[in-house]
Amino acid sequence: MKYFGNRSVSSFMAGLLRVSWHLVFITALIAPFAMGGIIFFTTPAGEKVVSAIEKGEINLCDRDHARATGDLKKEFGKDFTDKDKRDWEEFKHLPLAVKFVMIPYAEAVIVLLLLIIGKSRRLFLNFRDNIMFNAGNVRLISVIGKLLVAFSILTFSLSSLVLSVVLLMMCEIIRSGTLLQEEHDLTV
Amino acid sequence: MAIIFRLDRVMADRKISLGELARRIDLTDSNLSILKTGKARALRVNTLDALCRELGCQPGDLLEYRPDEDGAG
Structure with missing residues (x-):
């Protein structure tokens, strides 16, 4: 197995890390909005929207209906365990400020991950070039x-x-x- | 460093170019340049032997010991 030069393990790793970097970057862009959306549905304003969906005032497809009304078992199927449900209930009852602190926390983790992946890629590129x-x-x-x-x-x-x-x-x-x-x- | 390479002076005396000397002693130009500019950290005995043979000189002609001013040696 070749470790240095083109078509080597280092070259493959550099390519893999390049793809991973882009995937994590997209996650970094989407995460705040996704988390904001989840947090919104746990607020009183969000619950009004949920009750409107439950009453049928807002029509959604089955999957979105399940997601919005908190029927997580239906959404995630067998993978949704009782522990997940307990965690979700716990999350719903957290103070709003705590929920919002989770957004910068998640972003910090993702940014760290981006930096680690970026630096690792540069390292593997150096190995590929026999440095x-x-x-x-x-x-x-x-x-x-x-x-x-x-x-x-x-x-x-x-x-x-x-x-x-x-x-x-x-x-x-x-x-x-x-x-x-x-x-x-x-x-x- | 207290050891100074006098290769440039000996080469000038013998009127020999860096490339020519490198070719004669089977060394790369860049390695000989490292030696000439005094950047070398170590000198192999067989390199010194080849230099003395081609330049017709003694090791003492190529190397000079000059103590550092701070006395570190």
Whole structure:
């Protein structure tokens, strides 16, 4: 298996991350509106709209009807468990301010994810171009590691934290490798 | 660094170009340029041997020790 150069694992990863970046970017654009919509249906004004739908004053297709009236079991089918229903009820009864704080929180997580994906893509592009031990890669890995620490704190994810520690250790290895490479390049 | 490469001076004395010398000692132009400009961190003994052979000089003609002003060596 080739790790460097064109048609290698690095090249494939760079392409995959490019697609992922665009998908996450679209999510970042849609998320505030989607979350705003969900929050609206849990407010008194939103509930009036829901009751109008339930009375048949507003006609919607089956799926939209289920979504708007909170018949989530019908919307999501078997995947909607009792726990999901409890979570939804809990969410509905949260103070409005708390619900709105979730929008910048979600955006912060998505922006962090975008940064991590973008930097990782640049790293894989460098690997594809056979650039392994250089100061730029050391900086990129270090930044990705630090961003992952922030991501793990925001999302309470232990696996991300472990990954960030591994990356920061790898950063030190690449830093030592860079010094050796420099020493090698300047030996005549 | 306290070691100074005097390759440029010896090359000028022998009237030999960088490309020509690089070709004769089987080194790339860029590597010889690193040596000539004093950017090299290390010098292989076989490179020094080839340089002395082609330039007809002693290692001491190519290298000079000048202590740093701060005394770090």
